[in-house]
Amino acid sequence: MDNLQTQKKYLTWPILTLMAFVTVIGFDDIMYNFQNQGMTVITSWILMLFLYVIPYSLMVGQLGGIFNKEGGGLSSWIRGTNGEFLGYFTAWTYWAASIPYVVDSANSVVVGFGWAFTGSGKFQNTMSNAAFTFWTFVTFIVFIFVQRRLKNSMEILSTIGGGMMFLMTILFVLLAFVGLAKTGGHMATQPMTWHTIIPKFDLKYWSTVGMLIYAVNGCELIAPYVTQMKTPKREFPKAMIALAVMTAFLTIFGSFALGIYFDAYNLPNDLKMNGSYYAFAALGKQFGVGNLFMYIYAWTSVLYMCALLAVLLDAMTRMLISDTGDHYMPKFLQKTNKDGLPINGYILTCGLSAFIMLLGIFLPEMNDIFNWLLNLNGIISPGVTCWIFYAFMRVRKNSAKYPSEYIFIKNDRLAYFAGLGLLVVTALATILGISPQDVKLFSNTWWYELVINIVSITVLIGLGAILPSVRKREEKYGIAFDKTQWYLIFALLILSIIFNVWLGGTKIALRGLYILIESIIAILVIWLIAKQTPKISEK
Template sequence: MEESEHRFISWPVLAMMAFVTVIGFEDIMYNFKNQGMGVITSWIIMMFLYVIPYALMVGQLGSIFNHEGGGLSSWIRGTNGEFLGYFTAWTYWAASIPYVVDSAQSVIVGFGWAFTGSNEFQAKMPNSLFTLVTFIIFIIFIIVQRHLANSMEVLSTIGGFAMFAMTVLFVILSIVGLSQSGWHMATQPMNIHTIIPKFDLKYLTTIGLLIYAVNGAELVAPFVTRMKKPKVEFPKAMITLALMTTFLTIFGSFSLGIFFDANHLPNDLKMNGDYYAFQALGQQYGVGNLFMYIYAWTSVIYMCALLAVLLDAMTRMLIADTGDKYMPKFLQKKNASGLPINGYILTCALSGFIMLLGVFLPEMNDIFNWLLNLNGIISPGVTCWIFFAFMRVRKNSAKYPSEYVFIKNDKIAYDFGLFLLVVTAAATIFGIAPQDVSTYSGTWWYELVINIVAIFVLIGLGALLPLIRKREEEYGIAFDKAQWSAMIATTLIAIIAMVWLGGSHFSARITLIVVIAAVALLLLWLIGRRKPVQTNLKNS
């Protein structure tokens, strides 16, 4: 049956769809804080050596596996088998945990600015209250999305475009304003040396957040086959995406240099910088806090909608995309409304665990920065799967025919995929080193430990679930009530012990937390070794 003309997606529309998912004002702000005006050079390098080839590789993978929805896990499943497909789905889901926690915290920050017009609300909030409010927001939005899921999807789409519009507005008004009398660059001197970053170890630790800022093109991969002439139109869309992203990141960073001295940036720039920027823009144009309030409410609406959609979509995706072979039955259990209730509990539990790790940091700003930087570790790590799948495809291209092909020569294409895989893996590893704190201070060592713990738990749990599923197949159930009770009690005791250690010295806290975690893991392992009592369900 011939598809009608109006059902095709044009390349400008696809480019715009990808653009909204890839870059935002906060991404520009975060990396400006990390690298100052030197980030301009980093953005140029990223666009031509990373974003364009990355997006075009995604296009070929989406074209090959279009019948499976074009998702990342289906690409790995189709090239490397069922287990790695499952594990990719898990890691993609696990990478969403820090993101949704970060989104929930951004909601709190947004409301603070929307109601008070300053950073006073979050500046005075204790860490424990901040964590508690964040967790309450999780619970509220799990309830809200159940009734308003479709509305939230519409709101997140509208909010996404509104956020993009506010970013463009900021860049245009800043650059136009600079030509007016009375305006000047806060960053001085402004010359070629200012925009060249210092390529040292600290720089390497910030690359992960750059990659985190520009990834997301895989979300539009399934639309490749809905284009009329994908071989011609998809590269146009991706090159347009790269050009728009390059324009916005370069001029966005330059615009920030108008209002902030890149040599002396506020410590809370990652958390409050976008609000400071719009506040400064409004004051320069003589409209007070108008721009800031518009941006604050735009951010609140967008982040609320995004949070609700994410909490629902990520849980459903995990349960639906991994199948019966590796996912325990108790996680697939649904209530009368068809919701994976135990999946939601797992999401909340892991989100609470991540928040608990950060609650002992000195200030709320440290929590926000740490969580953001955690995204800069886990998200690039998951992106490695994309390049791995692409390399597998190009190693045996005859087995994977595609309507669109990135670089006809398989050897060159494979080497390009390997290059991006190595770069992304290196950025992930270097990103584990803490940022935004004094090197080798107590806080630095604590953040290093909780970075490793967070990665170990989020990724390691994905390796344990197939073993739990195996127990279900062998015994009929994974654990009996006594085992569940013992594991829950052990976990709670470990958590209480860690909370009790919250006020101790960092070095003592790190040592004791490691010991408690090791003992808890040992006890959980010993509990799990025992066969469940209800073995009579095995053959039922």
């Protein structure tokens, strides 16, 4: 009886594999990269699996084992190897990277409801960019209010939605091959030869690698569970190899299955936003069930994305406030209500999300907004992943100081250079990813997206560098800003919104330049305000 109770405490490697799989890959990840690279993405997936996913996962396993007493989170790895400030800044960048993700998730909720209710993407033709942005923001507000009451329910729904999404993906791949056999091997992608899947390693290709990394990262979320295995040294590599096999099946065969229904040489421009629905509609048509598969997928997507959005909005804000260090995070952002909810943290989340949405509202079409937000994730998310490899390098530089039951590559020097290699690749993918995707090179829209990419990254990451200075003002004066200073900052934000609305009437070629100038002026004004000593009112 005692032995049975002891066994229940351990996590088996198949369970860990499934937990990791949910965080790593999904059907939309395959669709996004299929549009970026076409059938050549099959080769890219194979290279990514062996040269990136497996070593990345095993490095995460060792880091999780070393810092298991601190929860095994990314910020604790950096804090444990580089000190408190860099730990804080890592937590901030990890949080900042989730802002475009939740905005993209809210967009997906709006798109999913459109398909679920209308059975087509025609509603997008009648919805303006302003309406799309408005409903996205309404989605934010609704879920911030409901997550407090339905938080546990949403976590359950997200598990159900995630499981259903996985089953729908497997169903699509299997039925696609059954359908291929029924048609005698006919594919929409023609000609289909070995040359079809060989990438052309040019600048355009390398600028899309960031989206591949964005698709497969997230494995660090399972790091805290490494120490819950009975024999991590033997079982964890098994789990990661199994993860690689499952990911290989889904990405390689899933991409091939997409080539059955879509001509990889002539893909729809809105494939990233609507491709999943097109795919299941085509599958249903082939098997004579009409739009049945599409409707099932649409409601599965809505269920999953709604639950994910609610959990993310709560979890990311709580993580930021609780895991960034009291010495660096301003007190007014740590303020909670009677239920322990970080109210001002939610306001900051909504404010930055609105800022991101406002930048995208001036793009030509709704599809451009969706694609831009998605590609912004492909820049920021890989950039945050760089911290993982940096922490691993620090650990292997002084391995005696950081003992672990599980070790990836026994030779410290070899392990160090393995971490360095992945760090360089990820950093280059992040930098090259700043180049806009899905638009004509050097067109007016391309230049506009380039500017708002730079502005978004600067604001999201730069704000994290400013907040410790705000905290110092609180420590020195008792408050960060007085009422007059807060009014000036608020007025600056209102004027910025009005100015951005006015930009809607200008040519897109000038909008990016205006936004860049506006951002520089706003930073200068806030700096001047911060130079003034706050006036403390006497009680």
